[in-house]
Amino acid sequence: MVLLLPSWGRTPHVTKGKLMAKVQRQLPHPTELFDLIKFKKLDLNLKRARLSDAQTIDDLRKIAKRRTPAAAFDYTDGAADDEISMNRARQAFKDVEFHPSILNDVSNVDTSCEVFGGPSALPFGIAPTGFTRLMQTEGELAGASAAGKAGIPFCLSTLGTTSIEDVKAANPHGRNFFQLYVMRQREISYGLVKRAAEAGFDTLFFTVDTPIAGARLRDKRNGFSIPPQISLGTVANAIPRPWWWVDFLTTPTLSFASLSSTGGTVGELLNSAMDPSIQFSDLEEIRSMWPGKLVVKGVQNVEDSKKLADLGVDGIILSNHGGRQLDRAPVPFWLLPEVVREVGKDLDVTMDTGIMHGADIVAAMAMGAKFTFIGRAYLYGLMAGGEAGVTRAIEILAEQVRRTMQLLQVETIDELSPKHVTQLTRLAPRTQVHNLEHS
Template sequence: MEFKKPTLDFKKRRLEDAQTIWDLRTIAKRRTPAAAFDYTDGAADDEISMKRARQAFRDIEFHPSILNDVSEVDTSCEIFGGPAALPFGIAPTGFTRLMQTEGELAGAAAAAKHKIPFCLSTLGTTSVEDVSAANPLGRNFFQLYVMRDRSISYGLVERAAKCNFDTLLFTVDTPVAGARLRDKRNGFSIPPQLTIGTVLNAIPRPWWWWDFLTTPTLEFASLTSTGGTVGELIENAMDPTIQFEDLKTIREMWPGKLVVKGVQNVPDSAKLAELGVDGIILSNHGGRQLDRAPVPFQLLPEVVKELGPDFEVAMDTGIMHGADIVAAIAKGAKFTFIGRAYLYGLMAGGEAGVNRCIEILAEQVRRTMKLLQVSSLDELTPEHVTQLNTLDINKVRGVPADKLQDLF
């Protein structure tokens, strides 16, 4: 028996102790003021979409094979014209430096280390150019909001192309902002404003407070040259007039792969495929836009059946475990994206926390594949997964309306 050597590196110790994404979430909540944490952790209205998405993954039943050699497994894949060492990438997130001041630079550096794609949001807090510098040899994607002032969006497209971003995620699920009730209850605003409540909540977290006050001003870094306040830029980013003609314009401008993010039904998926986009991402924006929206994982088999196995369909929303990723690939997804899971890691420990998040998910992916006894992602099929159904009519009957969300 040997005693474990103590370490004075508290960050390293707390991250090593984290064995799941939920563990990282617990650390993140402890280290981050409530308003900033809830901005990440929360969703729209009653948060039913988010809860359903997570429940859909909990309800999968795996069907393993037997007597296959899985001493080595290959987790690599091709997505949107390039390689990825793992079947997931980092999703675009807005206002990322609010959660932890290393922000997108931590995400991009971790993505480079693990050879997975990193996606920068239009409303990111690190510029296109700085992300490119942090991940010069890796795969960078850019998520585009088509803004009311179209010239701003066109300028961002040109800058991303100049910085060798290889894929553009054209986002279509944000004509207006969703109702983020946690933010309203916390008195949280963008840009952040100090109140007695936020100051008191930050006092037990001096590390966050110090970083916030001593690092560069929080701003939408790729939009600083466009003018306007943060609030005006957010309002400008949500445009209810966006149409298919805008997609055509961006397609003509963008030299790389064009992927549409936020698709939520089969007919739209088919129409986009007919229009020649390079792929789609089934997403309900992490439950942050329309509550009670379709669950991407449940929609996935229908879309794949309609578009065929060769069309590139990715998905996000609800992923908290590597087994979720494996199940999505088995059901026909070519790739997945993580949002909150990445941000929990960021809040738990900056770049080191993002690395730990990726390590946890990668280990879970590999272990799940080995237990299913498949040695590559290509061997995963729908027969490996059954989608059970927690929310059936017998369970709902007689449950008061205000208690329904507890079923999720």
Template sequence: MQRRFPNPRDLAPLMNFKKPDLNAKRRRLSEALTIADLRAIAQRRTPKAAFDYTEGAAEAEISITRARQAFEDIEFHPAILRDVSRVDTGWEVLGKRVELPFGIAPTGFTRMMHAEGEVAGASAAAAAGIPFSLSTMGTTSVEDVAAAGGPTGRNWFQLYMWKDRERSMALVDRAAKAGFDTLLVTVDVPVAGARLRDKRNGFSIPPQLTAGTVINAIPRPEWWINFLTTEPLAFASLSKWSGTVGELLDTMFDPTVTYDDLRWIKEQWPGKLVVKGVQTVDDAKRLAALGVDGITLSNHGGRQLDRAPIPFHLLPEVAREVGKDTEVHLDTGIMSGADIVASIALGARFTLIGRAYLYGLMAGGRDGVDRAIGILGEQIARTMRLLGVTSLDELEPGHVTQLQRLVPRG
């Protein structure tokens, strides 16, 4: 083998050095290739109590573990030799087009995760052409969320029915006047789930500062500065509260809510109505008969009843039973675009992301939310191409097999 000295002109095309990016936030977000990467950044940059509020679930956190495992336990069945040079990742949801088959789920206490809070989520969602959902427990008013989304923003309002019905419906009326087009009525919180991380961390309203809290926040100066120099944290729909989040839920929420109450809410609301927290086929059928516009299969991200049904496992049967008349949406456990594609294939019309969005928010505010949406959008388009489909309408149950892990004993 003959050797020679390398010619610099020959080496130059092979050694294209990446230009350094002096913007630290842009650099770390560009290096995040998955939602798990954003989660790792978020954990480094957010105090433990706030991160655990996002990350945690109820009791032993079995429900969220199983929900995520269910998405891992699938097998895709791709078709080959299809022209997939162009794919359409959008379609109509509740009468209006979305550019991606997911939206941002309602999350409480959002400005604790990052000072930009719901404003970052609403503005990023509007830019991406997807809906943003504001929680009753949100930390930004309905009017400010509407302003953040601008004229192109599409906003949904999530309602917990309080014991004070008049106060509940006053919030609903504000949302309608602010242009929110869909009401998400959450029905799986008759009482608060046992969120043990929050109790152990002293997570309360206002936050209880301990020596451990302060020590944990010292290496995270940006979060701490933002927290101290922006509007004091509060639930935008409440005047004030002193106690833990769980105690607030137990005080506010009404364990007597029934189908009659839901029928009454439906009569009051002028837009689309979606019931969130459905966990059985029978309830899905009853809600469809009631005439709701959509149902969301959800166990509240594992934050209510531990060992609750896995929404993704319920999806195929629910879609068969009610999907022709009522839109079926899904949340809990979604961490990738492939999870979303599998859900659409098995009958979901739409999905919601909660933790995945909050990881992006904690990692970099509005820019981090943009990155989370971008990651999921890229994964959706790539998964569709690899399956050999060019539109969401082409996805069907034959593209996915749910592999069995938890099988009931006879």
């Protein structure tokens, strides 16, 4: 027996005992065709068009790579030695399993939070980056301005290419932080601390992971130096990117707040400026002269976190410098839960390194981070389109943060907790054997 079902406009057809539905065909009416097909409106603003097409930070990275000479792009994109630390940090965020709740009203989510005694509209800020105007001539001014408009903090590096005062002018009402390297010439560092305080910067990052420069092999292979050196390879790489060179050659020459000499590779400049002899006494000296919040950047183990908490610093940043210093260094995201457990009640525990997606930020906040910082993600946006590109990077991450929170069904950042995240294990330490020679 064949059961006949309603055809809903289709003609039933039986073949070898099976009921088949034959779709009726007709020529579309022109008006119906235009209703079904909408042509994308042409945007004559090419920068706006390419940035609006970017849906992820990786999309911005691809644009940046097309538009930026190899040496400048690789300085941003690369890390130390075999780049193991950087890749592990990114993989750690990929190795996350989320655990959403159900039936919670998330029609409106609040992404705001507080860090280092002040507000932020989003749970991330812009990390300090050196030599930024070499990536794109708008440099730190673009980052500070975009951060201010988004309501998030911006941090200027000692090795930034824009003055403290100019960053303040670009972000007059937002939160500005200053990242300090203690240099061989202490007077330079002390002068920068004073200028940052006078300009109204509210937080100082005392950086502890850079006694010397890491082995930036991409920079050495590219012959990357400041100022850029011209070679046949440089010329060949520049030909399809004339806009970068026009920008570079028609804007003010690079200037550094802390360096009087700028000849040599980045590693050589760092080694000539940094002091490998800095100690806890230097931290105490800076504490005595800084009126705002004092944060130690580059912490990589629990013991140092506890020591810093006992010293009364206001916060720490778990960081391996984006994998740009010691390769095979600890992954901050893996370190985060134990550090939060030990010192999270005593100071603000924040982190950077490896963040390329808003879900990474949500995962870090769920595991106890008070805040996060983005470096490369911001620079990819900068290279892709100046301030507009930085704004697009912030928009992408903000949208991903909101979407992830809604899918987890949490309404506020404070609702995030370790129950929402499992850090899946890819690498685990082997049991260490002590006193093997006596066994």
